[in-house]
Amino acid sequence: MPENYTKILKKEDRDLFELLPGYACNANCRFCSIDPAKRNVNNSTKELLKTIYDAKKDGFKYLGIGGGEPTIRKDLQFLINFAKQLKFDIVRIETNGIALSRPDYCKHLVESGLDFVKISIHSRKAKIHDYLVNVPGAFKNILKAIENLQKLKVRIEINTVINKYNYKEYPQFVDFFSQMGIGSFCFIYPLYTGRMADNWREVGINIKKAAPYLEETFNLIDELELDKGIVFNIPPCCLSGHEDKMVESSPFNTKVGAPDITVESIDFDRIKNKTKLKRCQRCRYFQNCEGVWNSYSNLFGDSEFQPIYEKPK
Numbered sequence: 001m002p003e004n005y006t007k008i009l010k011k012e013d014r015d016l017f018e019l020l021p022g023y024a025c026n027a028n029c030r031f032c033s034i035d036p037a038k039r040n041v042n043n044s045t046k047e048l049l050k051t052i053y054d055a056k057k058d059g060f061k062y063l064g065i066g067g068g069e070p071t072i073r074k075d076l077q078f079l080i081n082f083a084k085q086l087k088f089d090i091v092r093i094e095t096n097g098i099a100l101s102r103p104d105y106c107k108h109l110v111e112s113g114l115d116f117v118k119i120s121i122h123s124r125k126a127k128i129h130d131y132l133v134n135v136p137g138a139f140k141n142i143l144k145a146i147e148n149l150q151k152l153k154v155r156i157e158i159n160t161v162i163n164k165y166n167y168k169e170y171p172q173f174v175d176f177f178s179q180m181g182i183g184s185f186c187f188i189y190p191l192y193t194g195r196m197a198d199n200w201r202e203v204g205i206n207i208k209k210a211a212p213y214l215e216e217t218f219n220l221i222d223e224l225e226l227d228k229g230i231v232f233n234i235p236p237c238c239l240s241g242h243e244d245k246m247v248e249s250s251p252f253n254t255k256v257g258a259p260d261i262t263v264e265s266i267d268f269d270r271i272k273n274k275t276k277l278k279r280c281q282r283c284r285y286f287q288n289c290e291g292v293w294n295s296y297s298n299l300f301g302d303s304e305f306q307p308i309y310e311k312p313k
């Protein structure tokens with residue numbers, strides 16, 4: 001385990017509090033990693049206000065509100081406003097963007113204090129995006145949402161889940177959205193749990209197959225001098241030379257508060273679901289690598305993870 005991970009975040013490391021108000025959602029993504037049985041597990045407003053208050057008292061600087069889908073909650077504006085009054089430096093939501101196609105709704109969220117939106121987009125092609133999230137018209141709504149948020153000068157970052165339907169088109173995807181003025185991209189290699197575990201043969205893709213396209217995409221992001229390109233859940237041996245893009249290269253310093261679980265340190269917690277292989281001991285990344293997700297190697301095997309001996313050029 002990287003030596004700077006602690007079970008409970010030290011006071012000075014408390015950066016992001018990720019609040020998951022519940023698991024209800026208005027989409028049905030084929031790669032969703034949440035157990036569908038949890039969809040009706042949701043916190044009350046009173047419980048969430050207490051969690052937000054405690055997070056601020058504990059010293060967290062930023063508040064993220066995710067889910068499930070936060071925009072289907074009637075109290076979202078109220079929660080954002082409460083967090084802003086407590087003086088979190090940044091309040092952001094993580095959303096599928098469908099509800100943000102309504103200009104008046106975006107305006108109300110921003111007036112409540114919303115600073116930043118992470119919006120989930122999985123293709124630049126409407127047909128593919130709508131198929132993946134299982135909602136006809138979702139992509140059209142996202143384009144409207146981007147327009148609405150940009151008019152309100154809200155910071156936008158794109159989250160995208162790497163899968164069989166989109167991995168080859170990522171350079172074109174970045175090109176398309178960067179031309180719309182978005183410069184921040186977060187590539188998430190999915191966890192093979194929930195619906196993703198059921199659909200892995202149809203939607204899943206080997207990390208090694210996706211890696212060359214991600215490399216090309218990161219090179220483009222650097223070439224275009226965009227703000228940010230990061231990737232979650234890929235070990236360094238599969239993207240050697242792009243360690244600066246890997247979220248796990250440095251502590252994420254995040255606590256998660258969900259209706260059914262509290263994770264004191266996301267960095268520390270995820271290690272228990274990963275394994276280092278015997279051959280990993282010979283790898284130059286051994287000390288800092290967290291290993292391979294068990295849910296991945298149970299399905300795809302582990303032969304693609306091979307030690308890297310040389311320093312990348």
Ligand code: SF4
Nearest residue numbers: 237280283289306307
């Ligand atoms: S070979 Fe093992 S230690 Fe090296 S990067 Fe891959 S998973 Fe990590």
